[in-house]
Amino acid sequence: KHQTSINEVIDQFSKELTIRDVLEDCIICCDTLTEGSPYDNDPRLVALLHCNHIFHRSCLKEMYISGPKDGHLQCPTCKTIYGEKTGIQPPGSMDFHLVPHCLPGYPGYSTIHIIYNISPGIQGPEHPNPNKPYTARGFPRHCYLPDTDKGRKVLRLLVKAWERRLIFTVGVSSTTGEPNTVTWNEIHHKTEFGSNITGHGYPDPQYLDNVLTELTLQGISE
Ligand code: APR
Ligand code: ZN
Known part of the structure; x- marks a missing residue:
């Protein structure tokens, strides 16, 4: 079979x-x-x-x-x-709403605020170490997009990526080295709102195009 x-x-x-x-x-x-x-x-x-x-x-x-x-x-x-590529993102929630403030580089536009929440759990057969626990650090994770046409397109595709379990994965965090933990999965998010201290903030004029390319590489487009 x-x-x-x-x-x-x-x-x-x-x-x-x-x-x-x-x-x-x-x-x-x-x-x-x-x-x-x-x-x-x-x-x-x-x-x-x-x-x-x-x-x-x-x-x-x-x-x-x-x-x-x-x-x-x-x-x-x-x-x-x-076909449709799917990932191993553990169960959780993705929510978003508009906030009436603009991101650096997008004057006059509201901001889409995305909130991902994932709790720790036990790895399934699809994960690197089935039956072992996984941790989930830094949740809820907050992300930001400009409420422009392209920003809204990215949001629609991120929702698709979430449904296909591709936003997060389970493995070794490259930031902390911790194994068996929930990490970002090759689709970059902006997690800083008004500044860019971490490099994961605005302004970044290339960001929307870059993330659209990353989504295409995961098989996600309109
Ligand atoms: N914000 C957004 N993306 C990030 C961040 C961050 N603060 N730190 C790392 N990344 C990107 C990396 O550039 C890499 O491409 O996530 C990808 C995976 O990196 P890991 O370190 O394996 O991911 P993870 O452990 O999930 O993230 C580390 O991101 O959102 C924060 O709270 C989270 O501090 C944690 C950090
Ligand atoms: Zn061959």
Whole structure:
């Protein structure tokens, strides 16, 4: 059953090639595509449907198996995401409201105030150390966006990212070194309101575009 579903994911997002004289190497195994996959010698080649990057079918399968196995595939060459990527963010809440003050760099605009709350708990099977506890430091965490068109777009996408469990993860905090704790997960947030002492504040004219790129890398766009 498990094996079938792995093959289904590969078949859903790639098509088999009938030609075998492909010049480039397989970026997954770094071997030539004119010979079989080093994993099992299977000679079949596949191209991903949208980006058309080519791999040994078995190499793509090994890559999928070594990941979260949640039904999504990411092209190792160009990072295009197929299907919906989901993360391992623990249960909690995301709330937001408008405050009538402007952020440095956005005079005349209100501010979107986001509040994330996550409590400590016990790790599930999807987490690095199942059945062990995880801590949750610094919650509720407060974040800020300008209430501009682009700021509202970022908010909509952050809500999507929250629903797909991608805003936080469980692992080692790079700030404190603490393991088994809830940390930010590759989608940067501005946690400082009126100043920029930590580097996670405003003004930062590139921030909204940067976070839109980070969201795209997680497969989240409009
Ligand atoms: N505000 C926003 N982002 C931060 C902050 C911060 N104060 N500190 C680190 N980050 C970013 C880092 O740049 C990195 O990309 O979060 C990412 C993960 O860093 P970790 O240190 O592993 O994350 P975490 O332990 O969750 O955060 C450390 O962030 O919001 C605060 O209260 C939190 O003080 C804690 C700090
Ligand atoms: Zn290969």
